[in-house]
Amino acid sequence: xxxxxxxxxxxxxxxxxxxxxxxxxxxxxxxxxxxxxxxxxxxxxxxxxxxxxxxxxxxxxxxxxxxxxxxxxxxxxxxxxxxxxxxxxxxxxxxxxxxxxxxxxxxxxxxxxxxxxxxxxxxxxxxxxxxxxxxxxxxxxxxxxxxxxxxxxxxxxxxxxxxxxxxxxxxxxxxxxxxxxxxxxxxxxxxxxxxxxxxxxxxxxxxxxxxxxxxxxxxxxxxxxxxxxxxxxxxxxxxxxxxxxxxxxxxxxxx
Amino acid sequence: xxxxxxxxxxxxxxxxxxxxxxxxxxxxxxxxxxxxxxxxxxxxxxxxxxxxxxxxxxxxxxxxxxxxxxxxxxxxxxxxxxxxxxxxxxxxxxxxxxxxxxxxxxxxxxxxxxxxxxxxxxxxxxxxxxxxxxxxxxxxxxxxxxxxxxxxxxxxxxxxxxxxxxxxxxxxxxxxxxxxxxxxxxxxxxxxxxxxxxxxxxxxxxxxxxxxxxxxxxxxxxxxxxxxxxxxxxxxxxxxxxxxxxxxxxxxxxxxxxxxxxxxxxxxxxxxxxxxxxxxxxxxxxxxxxxxxxxxxxxxxxxxxxxxxxxxxxxxxxxxxxxxxxxxxxxxxxxxxxxxxxxxxxxxxxxxxxxxxxxxxxxxxxxxxxxxxxxxxxxxxxxxxxxxxxxxxxxxxxxxxxxxxxx
Numbered sequence: 282x283x284x285x286x287x288x289x290x291x292x293x294x295x296x297x298x299x300x301x302x303x304x305x306x307x308x309x310x311x312x313x314x315x316x317x318x319x320x321x322x323x324x325x326x327x328x329x330x331x332x333x334x335x336x337x338x339x340x341x342x343x344x345x346x347x348x349x350x351x352x353x354x355x356x357x358x359x360x361x362x363x364x365x366x367x368x369x370x371x372x373x374x375x376x377x378x379x380x381x382x383x384x385x386x387x388x389x390x391x392x393x394x395x396x397x398x399x400x401x402x403x404x405x406x407x408x409x410x411x412x413x414x415x416x417x418x419x420x421x422x423x424x425x426x427x428x429x430x431x432x433x434x435x436x437x438x439x440x441x442x443x444x445x446x447x448x449x450x451x452x453x454x455x456x457x458x459x460x461x462x463x464x465x466x467x468x469x470x471x472x473x474x475x476x477x478x479x480x481x482x483x484x485x486x487x488x489x490x491x492x493x494x495x496x497x498x499x500x501x502x503x504x505x506x507x508x509x510x511x512x513x514x515x516x517x518x519x520x521x522x523x524x525x526x527x528x529x530x531x532x533x534x535x536x
Numbered sequence: 537x538x539x540x541x542x543x544x545x546x547x548x549x550x551x552x553x554x555x556x557x558x559x560x561x562x563x564x565x566x567x568x569x570x571x572x573x574x575x576x577x578x579x580x581x582x583x584x585x586x587x588x589x590x591x592x593x594x595x596x597x598x599x600x601x602x603x604x605x606x607x608x609x610x611x612x613x614x615x616x617x618x619x620x621x622x623x624x625x626x627x628x629x630x631x632x633x634x635x636x637x638x639x640x641x642x643x644x645x646x647x648x649x650x651x652x653x654x655x656x657x658x659x660x661x662x663x664x665x666x667x668x669x670x671x672x673x674x675x676x677x678x679x680x681x682x683x684x685x686x687x688x689x690x691x692x693x694x695x696x697x698x699x700x701x702x703x704x705x706x707x708x709x710x711x712x713x714x715x716x717x718x719x720x721x722x723x724x725x726x727x728x729x730x731x732x733x734x735x736x737x738x739x740x741x742x743x744x745x746x747x748x749x750x751x752x753x754x755x756x757x758x759x760x761x762x763x764x765x766x767x768x769x770x771x772x773x774x775x776x777x778x779x780x781x782x783x784x785x786x787x788x789x790x791x792x793x794x795x796x797x798x799x800x801x802x803x804x805x806x807x808x809x810x811x812x813x814x815x816x817x818x819x820x821x822x823x824x825x826x827x828x829x830x831x832x833x834x835x836x837x838x839x840x841x842x843x844x845x846x847x848x849x850x851x852x853x854x855x856x857x858x859x860x861x862x863x864x865x866x867x868x869x870x871x872x873x874x875x876x877x878x879x880x881x882x883x884x885x886x887x888x889x890x891x892x893x894x895x896x897x898x899x900x901x902x903x904x905x906x907x908x909x910x911x912x913x914x915x916x917x918x919x920x921x922x923x924x925x926x927x928x929x930x931x932x933x934x935x936x937x938x939x940x941x942x943x
Binding site for chain 2: 358371372373374375376377380381382383384385386387388397406408409410411412413414415430431432433434435436438439440441442443444447448449450451452464465466467521522525536
């Protein structure tokens with residue numbers, strides 16, 4: 282009986298001690314399991330090649346010649362929808378990053394057509410009002426929404442003078458890998474930032490050129506040698522709602 | 537017999553029935569929030585044209601009323617009107633309850649309410665909405681501090697400090713709420729420095745109306761008779777606040793009428809905009825302004841409880857009409873991208889946007905009111921917010937001696 286009492290299983294001191302040991306080993310093991318992937322990811326992140334970020338030496342912009350924009354042509358709108366994975370629906374709840382405006386002068390009867398999208402303001406009201414900083418302007422002037430910290434308050438949509446922002450009202454499917462979107466967040470024209478960062482032009486610009494209109498010129502407004510800079514220097518371009526003094530990146534001719 | 541503050545006495549069946557009713561509404565509110573969060577805002581009537589809908593109207597009503605409900609506490613402890621002293625704790629409780637309910641409503645109407653915590657971790661200090669987060673928490677905190685100084689022994693020496701901070705925050709908070717709209721340069725209805733002071737003026741009226749109704753209901757249940765002189769004081773104060781609110785609404789519209797660029801919007805809101813002119817003239821001006829003024833400006837108003845209940849209830853009806861016109865009307869009217877030109881597009885440019893709130897939005901709205909009601913009812917039951925007497929003789933006696941507080 283005495284021998285039985287001395288067996289490790291029944292030792293009142295040995296049991297908690299071994300339990301503590303086990304817990305210690307388990308804790309170290311768990312820590313290893315939890316930390317290792319993070320360390321590994323950190324290594325991967327460190328090893329990633331350095332990518333040049335947006336530079337304030339560049340100011341991306343567009344010059345839209347409403348005289349060349351054909352009434353009834355919606356190729357830019359279709360190209361935007363295809364490029365960015367938008368449904369193309371026109372219900373009041375559907376997102377529209379670019380739309381065609383038909384404008385009629387009520388006094389003279391003159392009719393114009395032009396595309397309207399985020400004007401990528403230098404002083405964007407949407408960025409001013411965003412409580413979390415999810416609406417932001419890149420150094421190169423492109424105004425974007427950080428989908429990770431947008432809380433869906435919709436203040437930016439209220440504040441945009443151009444009605445250029447949309448709210449995602451329903452679950453999304455078939456999203457494009459390059460164009461993150463999310464239900465319950467705000468969104469707008471990104472100036473096809475994923476294409477621009479690859480050295481390409483926004484989809485609407487290419488579509489307009491392909492349609493033979495060439496009404497949209499895209500380029501660096503800070504580069505005096507760029508075509509867009511030469512054109513805005515030679516012809517009197519206008520900003521929509523110019524009196525707000527927002528210094529838009531999108532300029533228009535013939536309005 | 538001196539005035540003593542006590543928990544709600546002799547809880548009757550009606551208390552529990554009302555409590556159960558509020559809980560049911562709050563449960564429906566919770567279910568609505570989950571439903572909208574799962575399916576998205578597509579299930580509501582809000583869209584890319586009417587971005588902020590009926591829940592915003594209710595939330596702004598609660599936020600304005602919260603600051604206005606504190607008026608009695610401010611009159612007591614800041615402006616030295618000792619006759620209101622026994623009602624000051626209820627004023628603070630109602631202010632906190634309505635503020636919490638308003639903030640919860642705003643939070644649950646977010647596209648991503650699950651990310652509300654991000655708003656407390658990422659601040660853009662140029663955003664009025666970000667300022668408001670500090671204004672909400674400060675107002676609730678200082679009002680709670682004020683209540684503590686009233687109710688805890690030995691804390692009275694901090695009462696003036698607490699109410700001063702609450703006053704500053706009250707002005708800041710209502711200015712902030714008004715500026716959320718007033719600082720929007722894009723919209724015809726906003727883009728005006730007048731919106732913030734107009735909201736302060738309206739908050740005085742809305743908050744006092746809510747306070748008077750809650751006070752009368754609570755006193756009826758508590759068994760304390762409110763004296764005629766006290767009722768007359770509250771009624772006169774309400775009449776003054778209605779007048780101040782109407783003055784600011786008048787100046788706001790006069791300013792807009794003067795600027796040619798706002799004429800189309802003003803014509804829409806005041807004359808040819810369908811339901812909006814109706815809500816403005818019939819709801820805001822007549823029901824929310826003229827009729828309550830006529831009811832309250834009676835020489836013997838102190839003896840006319842039903843008139844006071846009717847007048848304060850009408851002020852609240854007028855409040856909803858005013859805020860609906862201010863918030864929804866501003867979005868129904870199209871943005872003016874090209875002044876003097878007619879604009880059409882697939883994105884509803886240049887058109888009057890229709891909006892009929894869905895049942896879900898009504899449930900969110902009434903849920904917000906129910907949350908405020910529940911907080912007040914529980915507060916009244918747990919802590920000594922209600923005076924045992926409010927008759928004129930007791931008030932007269934209390935002016936000679938400080939109010940005793942039961943903790």
